[in-house]
Amino acid sequence: MARLAAFGRALAPWALPLLLVAAWQAAAHAGLLSSRILPEPWAVATAFWNLAVSGELWTHLKVSLWRALAGFALGAGLGLLLGLLNGSSRRAATLLDTTLQMIRNIPALALIPLVILWFGIDETAKLFLLAVGVFFPMYLNTFHGIRSVDPALVEMARSYGLSGWALYRDVILPGALPSILVGVRFSLGLVWVLLIVAETISAQAGIGYMTMNAREFLQTDVVLVGILLYALLGKAADWSARGLERYFLRWNPAYL
Amino acid sequence: MQINPLEENRVSQAAGQGRHGTHLVLRGLSKRYAGRTVLDAIHLKIAPGEFVAVVGRSGCGKSTLLRAIAGLETPDAGQVKVGGGGGRGRASRPEVRMMFQDARLLPWKTVLQNVALGLPDGEGRAREALASVGLAERAGDWPAALSGGQRQRVALARALVHAPQLLLLDEPLGALDALTRIEMQQLIEALWTRHGFTAVLVTHDVQEAVALADRILLVEDGHLALDLDVRLARPRARGSADFGSLEQKVLDRVLDIHHKVN
Numbered sequence: 001m002a003r004l005a006a007f008g009r010a011l012a013p014w015a016l017p018l019l020l021v022a023a024w025q026a027a028a029h030a031g032l033l034s035s036r037i038l039p040e041p042w043a044v045a046t047a048f049w050n051l052a053v054s055g056e057l058w059t060h061l062k063v064s065l066w067r068a069l070a071g072f073a074l075g076a077g078l079g080l081l082l083g084l085l086n087g088s089s090r091r092a093a094t095l096l097d098t099t100l101q102m103i104r105n106i107p108a109l110a111l112i113p114l115v116i117l118w119f120g121i122d123e124t125a126k127l128f129l130l131a132v133g134v135f136f137p138m139y140l141n142t143f144h145g146i147r148s149v150d151p152a153l154v155e156m157a158r159s160y161g162l163s164g165w166a167l168y169r170d171v172i173l174p175g176a177l178p179s180i181l182v183g184v185r186f187s188l189g190l191v192w193v194l195l196i197v198a199e200t201i202s203a204q205a206g207i208g209y210m211t212m213n214a215r216e217f218l219q220t221d222v223v224l225v226g227i228l229l230y231a232l233l234g235k236a237a238d239w240s241a242r243g244l245e246r247y248f249l250r251w252n253p254a255y256l
Numbered sequence: 257m258q259i260n261p262l263e264e265n266r267v268s269q270a271a272g273q274g275r276h277g278t279h280l281v282l283r284g285l286s287k288r289y290a291g292r293t294v295l296d297a298i299h300l301k302i303a304p305g306e307f308v309a310v311v312g313r314s315g316c317g318k319s320t321l322l323r324a325i326a327g328l329e330t331p332d333a334g335q336v337k338v339g340g341g342g343g344r345g346r347a348s349r350p351e352v353r354m355m356f357q358d359a360r361l362l363p364w365k366t367v368l369q370n371v372a373l374g375l376p377d378g379e380g381r382a383r384e385a386l387a388s389v390g391l392a393e394r395a396g397d398w399p400a401a402l403s404g405g406q407r408q409r410v411a412l413a414r415a416l417v418h419a420p421q422l423l424l425l426d427e428p429l430g431a432l433d434a435l436t437r438i439e440m441q442q443l444i445e446a447l448w449t450r451h452g453f454t455a456v457l458v459t460h461d462v463q464e465a466v467a468l469a470d471r472i473l474l475v476e477d478g479h480l481a482l483d484l485d486v487r488l489a490r491p492r493a494r495g496s497a498d499f500g501s502l503e504q505k506v507l508d509r510v511l512d513i514h515h516k517v518n
Contacts, residue, residue, distance in 0.1 A: 152358065153362060157362075159328065160418075162373070162374055170373070175364075251398040251399075
């Protein structure tokens, strides 16, 4: 009985999406929805299957994944480094923070015309866009995390002889980690949004390309496959970020 | 068995144990914050192995006094001298450890790692220290899983693992419930008796001061207003008449009752 209740609780979040899909299928079947506007779920599933079998899906997925990872690594890595630097050194913060805050107020996507002029429309332009967008959540959260490390703990650690790298490794970094991981989560969420835009501008491969291409040929089912893929990838990114939190913050009862 | 104290001192220091307390001398120690004088030319001598309690109302400067002794505050005038005459270089600098009001354990390190903080390979000693405060079986837990009293016991173990010659206690029991407090007081007294370090305890609890200290100091407006020896046999029974009258005497003085009456 208790097991059944637990099973019910696990299923409960999925009840509404399943219901919606069922209603959608029923409406399409009854002819209430034109396949031009929204193809039936079954058609989407078939399209998904066909793309998977033909290998097209994996090609695009691989390209998109690579872009997302590379853009994230570049932008978030730089954000982490500068956040650590400015969080730890007042001098660096005085020199750099104002500039970075100014740049932060420019939406990454507003740079698209300039980026196209600079880098053309190839991979560099996409990586640049992703990296710029992902940089700031990471930078801000790292900076904030370092600055908000409990000074009482730092004082204690100093009085126990920790200094330099040991102090950084044992006290400051772990203290900033909850905030840094919030930055990772934000950045991972953002990287997909930016990727969609970057891939729809101009691309020869990737999920965005696949979707835009399908639109040209009015293949609404493939368009939906692309949208669903983005949703799944976004969810997977969020899920892995939470996994990181659960592992690295296992000492914190709030993350158990 | 008679042991020559000097001899034992040398032996234990050679073993890195530092079983004996150290001298503490304050000369004209002054500290000001934003124009307000918190400590005003404090002179104080504390003998090795002495247990001194510092009492006073909140904001009287007793915590600042302790932090200045610990080197966490730089005095505006005067000096703090820890260790008797033979202070030659860093090697002979006495081990000074501080226990804070809050336990200040690193929440991302296990209890054992917290105790071993600042010891390159001190796991074995950390386990011993943890056992001496009765928490050996919690070595692998996160601090978040401990009660307030247990956290302070871990903090005590962390201080003791360094074999301090001077242990500074900044109201470490202030946030604990009455029963846990008494247990902790007994634990601190037992460990002090065993290790023989010099102890300076800042507290707002006069009963705690009378229960533990050889000597009670009262800080008032940045001055030492009272310096009282406590000549009660240990272990001290809180219910005894001598204990009660001494506690009352100190309390009256802290609350300044006589001055007001006159």
